[in-house]
Amino acid sequence: MDIVVLIKQVPDSTEVKLDPKTGHLLREGIGSIMNPDDRHALEAAVRLKEAQGGKVVALSMGPAQAVDIVSEAIGMGADEGILLSDSAFAGADTWATSSTLGKAIEKIAKYDLVLCGRQAIDGDTAQIGPQVAEYLGLPQVTYACDIEAARDDGTIMVKKRGEGGYEMVQCPLPAVLTVIAEMNRTRYPAIGRLIDACAERAPVQIWNAADIGAKTGEVGLAGSLTHVIRTFAPKGGRRTEMLEGDTGTVVRTLLEKLQEKHLVLPGAQAGAVGQEGKKS
Numbered sequence: 001m002d003i004v005v006l007i008k009q010v011p012d013s014t015e016v017k018l019d020p021k022t023g024h025l026l027r028e029g030i031g032s033i034m035n036p037d038d039r040h041a042l043e044a045a046v047r048l049k050e051a052q053g054g055k056v057v058a059l060s061m062g063p064a065q066a067v068d069i070v071s072e073a074i075g076m077g078a079d080e081g082i083l084l085s086d087s088a089f090a091g092a093d094t095w096a097t098s099s100t101l102g103k104a105i106e107k108i109a110k111y112d113l114v115l116c117g118r119q120a121i122d123g124d125t126a127q128i129g130p131q132v133a134e135y136l137g138l139p140q141v142t143y144a145c146d147i148e149a150a151r152d153d154g155t156i157m158v159k160k161r162g163e164g165g166y167e168m169v170q171c172p173l174p175a176v177l178t179v180i181a182e183m184n185r186t187r188y189p190a191i192g193r194l195i196d197a198c199a200e201r202a203p204v205q206i207w208n209a210a211d212i213g214a215k216t217g218e219v220g221l222a223g224s225l226t227h228v229i230r231t232f233a234p235k236g237g238r239r240t241e242m243l244e245g246d247t248g249t250v251v252r253t254l255l256e257k258l259q260e261k262h263l264v265l266p267g268a269q270a271g272a273v274g275q276e277g278k279k280s
């Protein structure tokens with residue numbers, strides 16, 4: 001089975017801090033890592049390849065230094081790595097990111113599965129996987145936590161996590177899956193493969209906009225459907241207000257406060273509470 005795995009380089013911290021004046025991400029003193037969910041997607045891809053044969057291609061979009069995670073992916077068992085890097089890709093929103101990754105996958109052409117992490121720990125939108133599927137016109141299964149080997153009828157069985165349990169989904173190939181950490185325990189990169197990858201003996205290709213046939217206006221800021229007007233950190237702190245009185249008074253006051261904040265419908269009444277404050 002031929003598999004493309006989408007991997008993103010992210011800051012090594014789940015606590016993204018912003019400069020209060022500029023709204024820019026504060027990256028000082030924070031290293032970069034492969035997005036944690038993506039490690040599990042890569043591990044799943046390598047295990048499928050080991051069981052069934054085929055090829056694993058690790059694909060990332062980012063600045064030149066993102067080559068580090070592509071090399072690491074090769075160390076973990078990917079056969080090839082591709083980094084999409086071009087100043088034309090700068091300022092991409094999630095749609096421009098997804099369609100650029102989609103164009104590269106179209107260029108790769110031979111694949112049965114596209115695996116990506118559920119969510120990146122910096123952007124946190126979880127939009128890329130579903131949007132890549134939409135761009136490529138492929139079926140998708142999100143929150144995948146187990147994958148059975150491909151079947152003879154050209155389908156795959158995927159276990160996906162839902163709110164109250166699990167679902168088994170049979171899905172035709174090719175397909176896009178977004179993977180959660182429950183999928184597996186990831187391996188460490190093999191030292192020999194990692195050394196080869198870092199010594200540039202491994203096949204990491206760098207593709208620019210022209211390489212994937214992207215026209216001006218289709219990628220980066222120009223190809224983005226959304227634009228960030230302002231970035232700011234949410235105000236910290238909580239305010240606690242104690243409501244005094246008997247149960248009936250407290251419930252009515254609480255209801256009024258929730259209605260003021262539009263958290264319950266205006267028609268809601270404290271009618272279920274009797275005059276004496278006892279529930280009727």
Ligand SMILES: Cc1cc2nc3c(=O)[nH]c(=O)nc-3n(C[C@H](O)[C@H](O)[C@H](O)COP(=O)(O)OP(=O)(O)OC[C@H]3O[C@@H](n4cnc5c(N)ncnc54)[C@H](O)[C@@H]3O)c2cc1C
Pocket residue numbers: 006007008009035037038059060061062090091092093094095097098101115116117118119120121122123124125126127128129226227228
């Ligand atoms: C409105 C808006 C405007 C933005 N503007 C900018 C901007 O101007 N400049 C800027 O740098 N960023 C910008 N971003 C952030 C950037 O678009 C996102 O980081 C990127 O689209 C990925 O989204 P995410 O991190 O939420 O990924 P998620 O959807 O949470 O990631 C899910 C999975 O998709 C895959 N994936 C995600 N990104 C990549 C990637 N780059 N390469 C390979 N695989 C990937 C990974 O497998 C990942 O686990 C903007 C985002 C939004 C919503």
